[in-house]
Amino acid sequence: MILERLDIDTDSFAAGTGWVIKPEGACKGEVCVPFLRRPFDVVETAERLGMALVHEPAHGVWALGPESLTGRTLVSAEAPEVVLSDLDGNEFRLSSLRGRKVVIVSWAPY
Amino acid sequence: MDMDGAASAREWVEAAGAEHPSLVDTQHQLDALFGVVNVPNVIWIDENGVIVRPPEPGWAAPVQYPGWLASRLDEQVRNAVAEAEAEGREPIDPRRAMTGGQDRDSYADAVRDWARHGAASRFAMTTEEVIRASRPRDPHRSEAAARFDLGRHLWERGERSAAIEQWKICHELQPENWTYKRQAWSLVGNEQLGGGVAGRFNQGPLPGREDEWPFPSSFRDDVAAMEPGEYYPKTM
Numbered sequence: 001m002i003l004e005r006l007d008i009d010t011d012s013f014a015a016g017t018g019w020v021i022k023p024e025g026a027c028k029g030e031v032c033v034p035f036l037r038r039p040f041d042v043v044e045t046a047e048r049l050g051m052a053l054v055h056e057p058a059h060g061v062w063a064l065g066p067e068s069l070t071g072r073t074l075v076s077a078e079a080p081e082v083v084l085s086d087l088d089g090n091e092f093r094l095s096s097l098r099g100r101k102v103v104i105v106s107w108a109p110y
Numbered sequence: 111m112d113m114d115g116a117a118s119a120r121e122w123v124e125a126a127g128a129e130h131p132s133l134v135d136t137q138h139q140l141d142a143l144f145g146v147v148n149v150p151n152v153i154w155i156d157e158n159g160v161i162v163r164p165p166e167p168g169w170a171a172p173v174q175y176p177g178w179l180a181s182r183l184d185e186q187v188r189n190a191v192a193e194a195e196a197e198g199r200e201p202i203d204p205r206r207a208m209t210g211g212q213d214r215d216s217y218a219d220a221v222r223d224w225a226r227h228g229a230a231s232r233f234a235m236t237t238e239e240v241i242r243a244s245r246p247r248d249p250h251r252s253e254a255a256a257r258f259d260l261g262r263h264l265w266e267r268g269e270r271s272a273a274i275e276q277w278k279i280c281h282e283l284q285p286e287n288w289t290y291k292r293q294a295w296s297l298v299g300n301e302q303l304g305g306g307v308a309g310r311f312n313q314g315p316l317p318g319r320e321d322e323w324p325f326p327s328s329f330r331d332d333v334a335a336m337e338p339g340e341y342y343p344k345t346m
Contacts, residue, residue, distance in 0.1 A: 002263050018143070052253035056260055056276075059269070063260040065252035066142040073145030074164060074244035077237035079155045080143050084133040087116045087123060092133055095159065101228075102155040103221060105168070106135070106146050108111045108289065109118040110296035110310035 003042070003062040010040050017064070018080040019049065029076020033069065111135045111149060111289055113262055113297065118310065137262060138289060140165070142255045145245035148288040148342065152217070154224060154234070162224070162234040164244040167342035169214040182308055190330060208333060208341050220346060233346070243345070254284035258293075265297065274298065274324045281325070288341065295329055 001016035010021035019026045025034035026045055033048050042064070046053045050068035055061075067075060079102075082094035094102070112118045115134040123132040140146040144153055144165050152168035155161050175183065183205070191201035224231040235243065245251075261276035277294040284290060292313055299312035302322060314328030333341065 002259055050249055052256045054256045054260060063256035065256035068247045068249050068252040072241055072244045073247045074241045077161045077240040079159045079161050084135055086133055087120055092131055098159050099157050101157060101225060104153040106111050106140050106149050106151045108149045109122055110292060
């Protein structure tokens with residue numbers, strides 16, 4: 001997730017990482033990680049979730065990596081929301097397929 | 111999963127004539143969200159939105175290449191073998207590393223079994239099994255994803271050298287992530303070859319122009335050093 005500034009709001013953080021900020025802390029699926037400090041601070045939260053935060057000062061951006069606090073890619077078996085475009089740029093949400101079995105096949109033209 | 115998105119995907123999607131949704135993952139979200147590290151990787155999700163198989167190599171049927179690509183791959187194999195023999199090394203067929211250790215024909219049957227039997231299918235995992243089977247992710251691998259994203263951001267802004275520097279770090283941090291490697295190699299290789307129908311498949315230095323290749327490795331070199339099952343681990 002590319003950040004142009006570090007004072008992002010909790011909605012943006014949730015949309016980019018899948019971690020929702022609640023009173024009890026940052027939560028994904030059944031897992032919640034409590035805060036030490038209020039209000040929400042992306043640097044502290046990234047540290048507690050094991051998310052790499054890489055600064056590229058020459059271009060004024062940061063990149064936030066996915067969580068690593070459990071040592072596994074999946075913290076929960078609940079599928080995250082995925083928002084991708086189809087070939088014509090129309091937004092498609094994985095959650096729109098709820099109620100059906102889904103097989104996602106990744107491929108590449110190289 | 112290509113940064114060029116619809117532009118590179120369209121002809122393949124249309125040729126396949128699929129009835130299911132075909133999406134473009136220009137940012138490689140599937141890597142960060144699910145742990146996809148190669149293509150094809152397949153993820154199973156049930157009706158309740160619960161993952162029952164995390165990403166793994168999987169095929170619908172034996173792979174069929176279009177004629178022009180099959181010819182090019184054969185040529186690459188011949189070149190790799192000839193080069194090895196000239197250097198007194200044992201020739202390694204790069205296809206051996208990529209196709210060894212898998213039972214590609216049975217994957218579709220497993221999917222069908224799950225379609226029919228749901229949670230009772232022997233191929234459906236419990237949530238604990240899914241989490242345990244998902245790819246390892248330590249802080250290095252989180253950083254690899256961040257560096258890939260940074261490289262993508264820079265490349266899209268025309269900052270070629272800066273992007274490549276980020277990708278070199280990314281590849282070192284997560285060497286088993288083939289989509290991070292092949293995406294970067296493909297973008298650079300395509301530009302070095304000048305595009306064309308085979309451009310994206312050029313993922314290494316051009317003969318005689320090795321000093322122009324900015325990465326410490328290439329697809330051919332990495333595959334040549336692999337054992338069967340290393341590129342596509344057997345999970346089923």
